[in-house]
Amino acid sequence: MSATLLKNATIVDPTSKHHLKKRDVLVEKGIIKKIAASISEPKAKEIVLKNLHISQGWFDSSVCFGEPGYEDRETIENGLKTAARSGFTAIALNGATQPVLDSKSGIQYVKGKTAGNVVEVYPVGTLTMQAKGEDLAELFDMKTEGAISFYDYQKPIENANLLKIALQYTQNFEGLVQSFPMDPSIARKGLVNEEINSTKLGLKGIPALSEELQITRDLYLLEYTGGKLHIPTISTKKSVQLIKEAKKKGLDVTCSVSINNLCLTDDELENFDTNFKVLPPLRTKKDIKSLLKGLKDGTIDGVTSNHDPHTIEDKKTEFDHAAYGSIGLESCFGALQAIVNTETSIKALTGLKERFGIHTTPVSEGSKANLTLFNPEGTFQFSEEHIVSTSKNAAMLGKTLKGTVYGIFHNKKIFLNE
Structure with missing residues (x-):
């Protein structure tokens, strides 16, 4: 028909x-x-x-599947079915695979495997070779093959000079650089938000400071170099303020927030449920209040499911040893709709399309x-029967x-x- x-x-x-x-x-x-x-x-x-x-098709700026390399977590085929069922017509697919997406051939593989699907897949190339944070990957080649940005998924760029060079180099071809907001020298071996709950539970903490220091550094670099920077998944009150001030200065920066950090606090950790072990860590009510305000006033440009599937073996283990991450595609809209009005939800789920170079098509x-x-x-009530992902690690x-x-x-x- x-x-x-x-x-x-x-x-x-x-x-x-x-x-x-x-x-x-x-x-x-x-x-x-x-x-x-x-x-x-x-x-x-x-x-x-x-x-x-009906609205413009939704876009998720941070999705992981597994294929190639981690098909037991999620295949591309089932991942796309999950995205379609969850309302997304486009996703940015992170290169957290094995091998990582650090070359032209990796981007070609993803584009070829997903061509013609009802969900449009936009690959995210890694910023550095093998996502090791040492040498820049084949950025220009990946961009020409269809990579929409460059990001070592949830790995901080420790070397400030490397980020400086990346921001300078990508200006030649309108490349978008992403930098994960965490200073590893402050976060160290932390597992959850450093606050009252981490102390009560005896879990090592990741201070809000580790995020805020990294964002401050990255914004200074952006001011120096120019270029386009996207800061994925901010989680603290101060981070919202820092990005608001940077935008007022005219810096070309955008940011997103994970649906987990918008809805859940570190109070969830009392039973040591590893589904709540995520990055950035779940923070406090005070942080959520600021994140919601930032979303409504436009400081935060969009919400991501931060969909990150992991196997039972990765999650059903001691909290210290469990992998970070939660699936989120299936629950993203429902969780968002439960805390904001419909217009804010739709803006949050479509607001990053232009930033990532995705053509927006009005309903006209x-x-x-x-x-x-x-x-x-x-x-x-969200339950396992609502999950179509292969992995079931849902916060x-x-x-x-x-x-x-x-x-x-x-x-x-x-x-x-x-």
Whole structure:
């Protein structure tokens, strides 16, 4: 069927003249042909869903799967199915694989493996060779093959000069550099946020200072060099202030926050559940309050699921030895919707597209259909039955989420959840 008719859909898109209006939307051959109060098209396949809302397709700026090398955590095929079910029409796929994505051939592999899927995959090349933090990787070659940014996933760039050179070099081809906000000399062997809970539980702490020092250093370097910097997954009150001040100065910097750090505090750690062992570590209510304020006022540019699958062996072990990370694609929208209004949710899930060089397509006549279909209402308890990822290490298990994802429309394909 080449035509699809979405009936009675509330459009959530501030760039569209139909924003917050209930409309019928006719899509033919992947293009939005008509938007009107009522459309009759006998040849079209009608989609009628309870309280249907549609927005521009969502983008997740930090996703890990496993393939190549760690297929037991997650394959690309099942990972893309998970992303589609979770409402994402585009994801930035980190190079935390084996081998890492540090060359042209690695980027080609990902692009070839994911071509034509309903979910668009944008590979993130590592900033350094083998993600070791010593020598810059083949940045220009990777960019020409389709890498949208450069990031050693959750590995701090210890060498300030290396970041300086990266920021200078990437200006030649509009490259986007990411720098993980943690100073390892301060964090050392810390496991969780350094606060009252870490002391009570006898767990080594990662001070907020380790994040804030690294961000301060990175912003000084950016001011010196120019270039484009993205700071992924900030987590502290002071970090929000630092980035707000940098933006006021006119520095070309953006940042994201992980859904885990926006919803969960280090109070969750009392049972030593390793699903809550994440990076950045879960912080305090005071930090969450500032992060939410930063998201609403635009200091924070977007929310990421920070989807990071790990096997049972990696997680069902002593807290000290467990891997960092939680899956988050399936729960990201519901967790976000439970704490902010719908317009803020959609802005948070689409706000980083332009920064990562992804063309935004408004919900308007003549545009390509790049849509997420959802119902913003209704609460439920997130459980394993909602997880389609191979790995089940979810920090949101047992939490009350709000809203339902119906599916996505992209690349002339529609994907609807059963």
